[in-house]
Amino acid sequence: xxxxxxxxxxxxxxxxxxxxxxxxxxxxxxxxxxxxxxxxxxxxxxxxxxxxxxxxxxxxxxxxxxxxxxxxxxxxxxxxxxxxxxxxxxxxxxxxxxxxxxxxxxxxxxxxxxxxxxxxxxxxxxxxxxxxxxxxxxxxxxxxxxxxxxxxxxxxxxxxxxxxxxxxxxxxxxxxxxxxxxxxxxxxxxxxxxxxxxxxxxxxxxxxxxxxxxxxxxxxxxxx
Amino acid sequence: xxxxxxxxxxxxxxxxxxxxxxxxxxxxxxxxxxxxxxxxxxxxxxxxxxxxxxxxxxxxxxxxxxxxxxxxxxxxxxxxxxxxxxxxxxxxxxxxxxxxxxxxxxxxxxxxxxxxxxxxxxxxxxxxxxxxxxxxxxxxxxxxxxxxxxxxxxxxxxxxxxxxxxxxxxxxxxxxxxxxxxxxxxxxxxxxxxxxxxxxxxxxxxxxxxxxxxxxxxxxxxxx
DNA sequence: TGAGATGTTTAAGCATATATTAAGTAACTT
DNA sequence: AAGTTACTTAATATATGCTTAAACATCTCA
Numbered sequence: 343x344x345x346x347x348x349x350x351x352x353x354x355x356x357x358x359x360x361x362x363x364x365x366x367x368x369x370x371x372x373x374x375x376x377x378x379x380x381x382x383x384x385x386x387x388x389x390x391x392x393x394x395x396x397x398x399x400x401x402x403x404x405x406x407x408x409x410x411x412x413x414x415x416x417x418x419x420x421x422x423x424x425x426x427x428x429x430x431x432x433x434x435x436x437x438x439x440x441x442x443x444x445x446x447x448x449x450x451x452x453x454x455x456x457x458x459x460x461x462x463x464x465x466x467x468x469x470x471x472x473x474x475x476x477x478x479x480x481x482x483x484x485x486x487x488x489x490x491x492x493x494x495x496x497x498x499x500x501x502x503x504x505x506x507x508x509x510x511x512x513x514x515x516x517x518x519x520x521x522x523x524x525x526x527x528x529x530x531x532x533x534x535x536x537x538x539x540x541x542x543x544x545x546x547x548x549x550x551x552x553x554x555x556x557x558x559x560x561x562x563x564x565x566x
Numbered sequence: 567x568x569x570x571x572x573x574x575x576x577x578x579x580x581x582x583x584x585x586x587x588x589x590x591x592x593x594x595x596x597x598x599x600x601x602x603x604x605x606x607x608x609x610x611x612x613x614x615x616x617x618x619x620x621x622x623x624x625x626x627x628x629x630x631x632x633x634x635x636x637x638x639x640x641x642x643x644x645x646x647x648x649x650x651x652x653x654x655x656x657x658x659x660x661x662x663x664x665x666x667x668x669x670x671x672x673x674x675x676x677x678x679x680x681x682x683x684x685x686x687x688x689x690x691x692x693x694x695x696x697x698x699x700x701x702x703x704x705x706x707x708x709x710x711x712x713x714x715x716x717x718x719x720x721x722x723x724x725x726x727x728x729x730x731x732x733x734x735x736x737x738x739x740x741x742x743x744x745x746x747x748x749x750x751x752x753x754x755x756x757x758x759x760x761x762x763x764x765x766x767x768x769x770x771x772x773x774x775x776x777x778x779x780x781x782x783x784x785x786x787x788x789x790x
Numbered sequence: 791t792g793a794g795a796t797g798t799t800t801a802a803g804c805a806t807a808t809a810t811t812a813a814g815t816a817a818c819t820t
Numbered sequence: 821a822a823g824t825t826a827c828t829t830a831a832t833a834t835a836t837g838c839t840t841a842a843a844c845a846t847c848t849c850a
Contacts (some may be wrong), residue, residue: 402824410576415595440579457587481734482783495782534797557796557847561844718826756828758808781807781836 343459344386348378348405349393349421354444357519358391361448362455375400382409389458391451392438394422406438415438417458419451445523448497470505472552473565475544475564477505484544491543496521500536501544504553504563513560537561567683568592568610568718572602572629573617573645578668582615585672585743597753599624606633611640613682615675616662618646634661643675671723673744694729696776697789699768701729704729708768715767720745724760725768728777728787760786 345367345440352373355417372378375398376496382390382405390409394402406418420438442453470477472488482498484491493501499521504512512520514530522528537553545551552563569591573579576597583593594609596602599622605627606614614633618626620659628643644662664678694701706722708715717725723745728736736744738754746752761777769775776787 410597439584482780496838498782528838528841531797531841535799535839538798538800555797720827752827753829755808755830759810759828762809762811779808 344370345389345455346378346381346384346385346387346393347371347391348375348396349391350374350396350400351393354393356384357448358451361452361519365452365455367455373406374398375402375404377409379405382416383412383414389455390416390418391455392418394420396495417474419454419458429548445497445522445526448520449503470502470508470564472505472508473550475552475565477501486544486548489547493540493543495544496536498534501540501563504561507562509562511556511560511562516560533561543557567612568594569590569611569613569615569679570602570606570611571595571615572599572606572620572626573615574598574620575782577646578617579627579673581743582675585676589676589679598622599629600628603629603632606640607636607638612757613679614640615641615679616644617724618644631662632720643678643682671728671744671746673723694726694730694732696732696787697774701725708769710772711721713771717764717767720760721767724757725764725787729784733786733788735780735784735786740784757785768781 343366344395345362345368347358348361349358349371355371355373359371359391362369363492369477370381370387372381375396377398378392378396378399379398382392390463392405396402400408400440400562402420402422406420408414409418417440418438419440419442421442421444423444440459442454456539463493468478468480470479475485475497479502484493484498484501500517517533518526518528518530537555539552541551550566552565553556554562556562569586571579571582571586571593573582573595574597579595579597583595586593594605596605599620601622601710602616602620602776603622605622606616608668608683615631618627620626624632626646630644633642641664642662643664643666645668647667647668652737663682663719666675666678682733692704694703699709701708701722703726708717708722708725727741738757741757742752742754761779765775765777769777774790776789778786778788
């Protein structure tokens with residue numbers, strides 16, 4: 343699966359590229375509109391991720407319009423800064439298939455990419471488990487054994503990430519880039535604090551611990 | 567199940583496409599009549615959704631007539647702007663199977679698509695329940711225990727949506743795209759207000775509450 | 791052993807999500 | 821045309837969640 347990213351903010355473009363590559367997509371990046379337009383119309387891609395506001399003769403919207411005019415119906419996800427509702431309709435009007443407002447969490451983008459590329463449903467598990475701990479990504483329910491556990495949004499996102507990477511330690515930078523918005527300037531200490539919150543809820547009341555610190559490498563979920 | 571949409575308003579076409587894809591249909595879109603006509607008569611589809619007023623040599627009505635002349639009996643849903651009754655008969659006369667006046671709520675379209683594709687009956691329940699609450703999608707009656715509850719149109723649509731997704735929280739964006747017209751620009755706060763109205767009617771007078779807030783994730787209906 | 795590095799904990803201020811109320815519009819009835 | 825009902829928004833209040841700073845604890849390696 344080939345994906346083209348057209349985005350002038352290098353930081354964002356590279357973060358997206360990295361994340362998508364980790365999911366085994368082949369990713370090309372263009373940092374300006376003219377170049378991006380040329381690539382989008384000449385190379386065969388399975389998906390385009392295009393920023394609305396980019397320098398060059400073509401902005402994101404124009405690229406989408408030209409693509410559609412040229413009968414290129416590759417799915418497009420449009421990115422834009424926190425905008426008005428009018429923006430949203432305009433974006434979808436142009437022929438884009440989906441629309442994402444910055445800042446967004448990487449996981450959110452990945453979910454939409456999967457949706458547009460119609461990855462088989464069974465690839466994405468809805469219930470993640472480790473030992474007697476279970477997390478349901480549809481109902482957002484978290485349980486340990488029979489007891490319900492209530493998590494906040496961030497706690498849930500953190501636990502989900504750790505469960506998806508079960509057994510292998512994730513360092514704080516990794517966690518920040520996956521659980522927080524791509525451009526969030528969050529201190530590593532914030533992760534530490536959230537780990538504490540999580541432990542309070544999923545480990546402290548129980549005998550066997552699941553969330554482990556791997557000093558120097560990060561944190562991991564593991565059931566013995 | 568393959569569905570073809572012939573509709574020149576990109577915004578509508580894309581909204582429909584997305585909604586239908588979420589229901590696991592394979593969807594193709596054509597933005598003009600000539601192209602659409604070619605696709606409808608050469609490719610095998612299980613259903614066509616065709617706008618009446620489209621640019622090109624063929625308008626929607628003509629496409630349906632030509633299809634029928636060519637003995638292609640794929641079900642057709644015709645879309646049209648707020649029209650006269652005369653329109654309606656003309657439309658069904660032409661050989662269309664159903665007829666929908668814009669603007670319409672997505673759920674309405676989905677219901678008709680399901681009906682025409684004869685999805686197994688048990689998929690579309692006519693009475694939805696949660697605890698002692700019941701909602702009849704045919705008679706529009708809502709009851710809790712023995713007491714009748716009167717809801718307005720939007721309140722009803724909201725409750726129906728939540729009941730269909732019972733147990734799983736729906737966030738405001740989801741609710742807006744399913745309960746309001748496809749082109750409605752409605753603020754998230756509107757959903758909050760409607761939740762309040764609903765609660766006043768279905769929860770406040772009763773001891774056990776059914777409509778729950780799941781902070782950070784949305785709202786859900788759930789009976790313990 | 792002890793100094794620097796890494797991880798833990800607590801509490802407080804700030805930010806955001808949700809709830810509530812009221813008032814303005816639009817649509818429908820009589 | 822006036823009155824009613826439904827719909828949506830704006831303004832405000834309240835609750836909860838998020839993030840940081842700073843103090844404390846533990847580990848590692850010279």
